Amino acid sequence: MENxxxxxxxxxxxxxxxxxxxxxxxxxxxHWIGTLLAAVSFGIGxxxxxxxxxxxxxxxxxxxxxxxxxxxxxxxxDMAFQLDQLSMTFVLLISGxxxxxxxxxxxxxxxxxxxxxxxxxxxxxxxxxxxxVLADNYLLxxxxxxxxxLASYLLIGFWQHKPSAATAAKKAFLVNRVGDMGLSIAxxxxxxxxxxxxxxxxxxxxxxxxxGMLTAIGLMLLLAACGxxxxxxxxxxxxxxxxxxxxxxALIHAATMVTAGVYLIVRSAxxxxxxxxxxxxxxxxxxxxxxFGAIVGCAKDDxxxxxxxxxxxxxxxxxxxxGLGPIGYVFAIMHLVTHGFFKAGLFLGxxxxxxxxxxxxxxxxxxxxRTYMPVTFVTFGLGYLAIIGFPGLSGFFSKDMIIExxxxxxxxxxxILGGVTLLGAGITAFYMTRVMLLTxxxxxxxxxxxxxxxxxxxxxxxSMTIPMVILAFGSVFAxxxxxxxxxxxxxxxxxxxxxxxxxxxxAMTVTAATMVMLLVGVGIAWAMYGRRxxxxxxxxxxxxxxxxxxxxxxxxxxxVVLVRGxxxxxxxxxxxxxxxVDGVVNGTAASVGGLSGRLRKLQNxxxxxxxxxxxxxxxxxxxxxxxMRAV
Amino acid sequence: xxxxxxxYLAALLFTIGATGVLIRKNAIVLFMCVELMLxxxxxxxxxxxxxxxxxxxxxxxxFTMVVAxxxxxxxxxxxxxxxxxxxxxxxxxxxxxxx
Numbered sequence: 173m174e175n176x177x178x179x180x181x182x183x184x185x186x187x188x189x190x191x192x193x194x195x196x197x198x199x200x201x202x203h204w205i206g207t208l209l210a211a212v213s214f215g216i217g218x219x220x221x222x223x224x225x226x227x228x229x230x231x232x233x234x235x236x237x238x239x240x241x242x243x244x245x246x247x248x249x250d251m252a253f254q255l256d257q258l259s260m261t262f263v264l265l266i267s268g269x270x271x272x273x274x275x276x277x278x279x280x281x282x283x284x285x286x287x288x289x290x291x292x293x294x295x296x297x298x299x300x301x302x303x304x305v306l307a308d309n310y311l312l313x314x315x316x317x318x319x320x321x322l323a324s325y326l327l328i329g330f331w332q333h334k335p336s337a338a339t340a341a342k343k344a345f346l347v348n349r350v351g352d353m354g355l356s357i358a359x360x361x362x363x364x365x366x367x368x369x370x371x372x373x374x375x376x377x378x379x380x381x382x383x384g385m386l387t388a389i390g391l392m393l394l395l396a397a398c399g400x401x402x403x404x405x406x407x408x409x410x411x412x413x414x415x416x417x418x419x420x421x422a423l424i425h426a427a428t429m430v431t432a433g434v435y436l437i438v439r440s441a442x443x444x445x446x447x448x449x450x451x452x453x454x455x456x457x458x459x460x461x462x463x464f465g466a467i468v469g470c471a472k473d474d475x476x477x478x479x480x481x482x483x484x485x486x487x488x489x490x491x492x493x494x495g496l497g498p499i500g501y502v503f504a505i506m507h508l509v510t511h512g513f514f515k516a517g518l519f520l521g522x523x524x525x526x527x528x529x530x531x532x533x534x535x536x537x538x539x540x541x542r543t544y545m546p547v548t549f550v551t552f553g554l555g556y557l558a559i560i561g562f563p564g565l566s567g568f569f570s571k572d573m574i575i576e577x578x579x580x581x582x583x584x585x586x587x588i589l590g591g592v593t594l595l596g597a598g599i600t601a602f603y604m605t606r607v608m609l610l611t612x613x614x615x616x617x618x619x620x621x622x623x624x625x626x627x628x629x630x631x632x633x634x635s636m637t638i639p640m641v642i643l644a645f646g647s648v649f650a651x652x653x654x655x656x657x658x659x660x661x662x663x664x665x666x667x668x669x670x671x672x673x674x675x676x677x678x679a680m681t682v683t684a685a686t687m688v689m690l691l692v693g694v695g696i697a698w699a700m701y702g703r704r705x706x707x708x709x710x711x712x713x714x715x716x717x718x719x720x721x722x723x724x725x726x727x728x729x730x731x732v733v734l735v736r737g738x739x740x741x742x743x744x745x746x747x748x749x750x751x752x753v754d755g756v757v758n759g760t761a762a763s764v765g766g767l768s769g770r771l772r773k774l775q776n777x778x779x780x781x782x783x784x785x786x787x788x789x790x791x792x793x794x795x796x797x798x799x800m801r802a803v
Numbered sequence: 804x805x806x807x808x809x810x811y812l813a814a815l816l817f818t819i820g821a822t823g824v825l826i827r828k829n830a831i832v833l834f835m836c837v838e839l840m841l842x843x844x845x846x847x848x849x850x851x852x853x854x855x856x857x858x859x860x861x862x863x864x865x866f867t868m869v870v871a872x873x874x875x876x877x878x879x880x881x882x883x884x885x886x887x888x889x890x891x892x893x894x895x896x897x898x899x900x901x902x
Binding site: 777779787 | 821825828833894895897899
């Protein structure tokens with residue numbers, strides 16, 4: 173069975189190689205090959221999953237050692253995979269949701285002449301992400317991590333003829349590099365501390381290591397997670413990443429990329445458990461991002477950017493839960509899986525709306541689309557109900573669990589974190605209701621596009637709606653399925669551990685409070701956007717709204733602090749280079765030149781003056797010899 | 804006769820030759836002065852040979868004569884061709900290679 177693990181990665185990787193090297197003769201069949209190989213990977217995942225269920229909890233971990241990747245004395249990295257319950261969850265999510273997105277892309281990218289290449293990149297993305305979650309050591313994980321970064325760069329900048337897309341791709345790549353630096357430093361620290369970077373020996377040696385070192389490793393891992401998962405302060409790339417085709421956004425936000433940070437933290441649970449300071453920072457980052465993303469999501473008129481703010485906020489929930497320690501690990505992953513369903517569904521729905529509306533993304537120019545796109549409306553609506561945590565749907569269970577876990581942290585910290593997550597639930601309800609109302613309800617606010625074409629909203633083809641329907645099923649039932657009999661908890665507990673914590677209030681109270689927040693959020697949104705007609709041109713808005721439209725000044729902050737700072741640094745370096753370094757070099761050359769100019773005068777061409785200098789030299793030599801004799 | 808007197812004579816001849824090299828312009832005269840200095844050296848060598856009672860100095864004097872003969876051949880050739888091209892035997896005129 174364990175020999176199948178490598179095939180999980182090999183299938184999409186093979187697809188990427190074939191599609192990217194195959195050339196134009198694959199233009200007609202490329203998308204089918206790509207989709208098929210993603211589906212093969214999912215199929216192998218299901219087989220392995222069934223096999224894993226057949227074994228007892230202690231014997232579920234499979235390992236496969238392909239070969240020694242870097243065989244150097246004292247530094248050994250294996251090309252080895254580890255498939256445990258945590259990896260299995262991710263494998264099914266990545267390959268399953270990934271396959272659905274492949275199917276959707278067949279319809280969505282139908283008129284794009286570079287569709288084959290798009291599918292090659294999608295396959296590469298899936299392969300890199302699978303490598304990331306299947307690696308059994310941090311170095312191999314880092315390989316997958318960088319592969320994900322590369323694939324995201326290629327896909328975000330897929331429409332590279334648009335300067336905005338090319339810039340967004342570069343931005344995502346560069347911001348991710350900052351996080352990657354954190355991961356590489358963490359790996360180096362691990363190697364100097366433990367002498368290895370394989371999971372099992374590292375986690376086994378945590379007990380004999382100083383807390384300071386573990387905190388340092390934990391913080392560096394957190395920096396890495398911040399980069400990939402778009403957490404404050406490395407969140408700025410996520411909004412711009414919407415420049416990519418919509419299926420890419422769905423893939424990045426639901427199945428791959430942003431989930432990598434959560435995986436990294438949960439995978440490194442042993443390190444974080446032993447470093448409470450690092451854990452505290454993780455929860456703070458999660459809490460800040462949770463509110464940050466939610467506020468940004470409230471003000472955006474671009475449907476994809478509103479959803480991007482929502483992703484940032486939801487990932488904030490997961491990071492916060494992961495920072496809670498054993499109380500929260502399971503729920504972080506559970507929310508990640510349910511979020512994978514409904515966020516993929518929401519993005520695919522948004523893509524379907526754009527498909528029908530001449531690629532218009534401004535929600536103020538939508539309105540009343542529910543009768544024109546019934547399937548999209550229903551699936552998007554179910555995703556919406558799931559994300560706000562409507563009772564009985566996926567998000568209700570997973571988010572409620574995180575809120576309870578935050579309170580269960582105990583003490584003042586618990587109250588603060590619990591309060592933040594509750595507030596976040598209210599804001600989530602507000603901005604998602606806003607998206608829903610602006611897009612599908614109210615009056616028609618359609619505008620002809622730049623070329624004067626009136627939009628004719630229509631339902632998308634089957635290849636696009638079927639994945640949406642499947643994802644909607646997941647959005648509705650996944651949470652309840654996981655929660656009945658605490659299936660998910662029992663499934664993951666052997667890997668991540670679990671503790672109840674000490675909740676200050678009963679679970680019922682928390683749920684009731686969440687419901688109140690939800691109703692308040694929905695109510696405010698309805699009062700603002702449901703009862704009144706929505707202006708097509710966005711009003712100026714309050715100070716907070718304007719700040720949120722500008723992503724709470726994150727780019728301005730980066731510009732002033734990092735870009736300007738960098739410019740000043742380079743300018744002063746150039747100045748030092750010109751004045752000091754060049755000064756020394758040029759000064760030496762000038763003084764040698766001047767001196768030789770004077771010495772040159774001695775060569776006047778007169779034989780007799782040469783004779784004088786010869787006589788003079790001889791006289792001096794003789795005088796010196798005599799003098800030395802005398803002494 | 805005291806051999807030291809030969810040394811005085813050699814010094815005198817050498818000084819005359821050196822002074823001639825330094826103050827005269829004519830290449831032929833310059834050349835003669837150089838020869839004078841060489842012969843002053845020869846005289847000194849021979850005198851030393853006599854004073855020390857061995858033949859080393861005399862042998863070196865022969866060497867000097869051979870070298871001087873070779874030098875005369877080359878030097879005179881240069882002077883002749885210089886005179887042919889520039890119609891002058893002044894060494895100060897041949898200073899074109901300075902910057």
